[in-house]
Amino acid sequence: MLFAWIALAAFVAVALALDLRGHGGRKMSTRTALGWSIGWTAIGVAFALVVLLIQDGAAASEYLAGFLIEKSLSLDNLFVFAILFTFFKVPDAQRLKVLVWGIAGAIVLRTIFILVGAAALDAFHATTYVLGALLLFTAIRIARQTDEEMDPDHTLVMRILRRWLPLADDYDDDKLTTRVDGKRLATPLMAALVMVAAFDVMFAIDSIPAIFAITRDTFVVFAANAFSLLGMVSLYFLLDGALDRFRYLNVGLAAILAFVAAKLLLVDVWHPSIALSLVVIVAALVVAALASVIVERRDVRRSGPPPGPPGATPVAADDEPAAAQTDAKPSDSATVA
Secondary structure, eight states: OHHHHHHHHHHHHHHHHHHHHTTTTSOOOHHHHHHHHHHHHHHHHHHHHHHHHHSOHHHHHHHHHHHHHHHHHHHHHHHHHHHHHHHTTOOHHHHHHHHHHHHHHHHHHHHHHHHHHHHHHHHOTHHHHHHHHHHHHHHHHHHHOOGGGOOGGGSHHHHHHHHHSOBOSSOOTTOSEEEETTEEEEOHHHHHHHHHHHHHHHHHHHHHHHHHTTOOOHHHHHHHHHHHHHTHHHHHHHHTTTGGGOTTHHHHHHHHHHHHHHHHHTTTTOOOOHHHHHHHHHHHHHHHHHHHHHHHHHHHHHHOSOOOOTTOOOBOTTSSBGGGGSOOOHHHHHHHO
């Protein structure tokens, strides 16, 4: 099993390096992002076969359920990243670097949380109920969240950062610090990285208890987290500009977290199968996605077609130009001209 841990850690390190260098630090096109997203997702799903070979079918099923949970929660992470990038006006050329370093930090932090959480669960059975209560609170918070509630400038981390670390107004290429009037200042890029790291901690607190409700196997937990995070870079650029269309994603995520919270809180009396967990996860995501699409199309129909450019010729009901519906003669038109 030690060899499996070493091989997995080495693969994750190489994958992160590939994700950074594979795009040359540039913003990905939609086609490129789609290809990488499909590739990372396929690799993540295929790793279930590796778990099947080195362990058994039960562990492979637990991995798939955990992978789906962490992948769905990573979508919520992307909303926060998008808000942070907008707030700090991170240039497109730097967003890939912030994403990769943020994801690398998330993997390290989640590894620590996994080890600490596993030790706590083994030592104290009551930890299960604490994690269940934490997940239930998180589910309620996510279900009630709105875009207006997320203001990075009002967070505790940002207030501390502004107090202890003077910030420059402008970027200096990809530098984390710069010198202005002889003073050393942090650039907005460093502020963005610090905020991403801070939210990584919050995401770890939310996601690790969720997967511990599925399995206590630390190898499976780490693998599910690592593979779900590896595809976030490509997924961000694929969904960039369209994240606000998934208006009911938070409801679907809340339903998933509420389900796993119930598993932890009722661990002594209720033991749902992994198959049921997979059904609940997939159903919650599908219903949330379909509801988002249906409501979006309804809103578009209600708002009507977008207005044409100024001076455009109005269109009659039968799609013929309005001028063609009149009885004006060519000679009359020429006279008017």
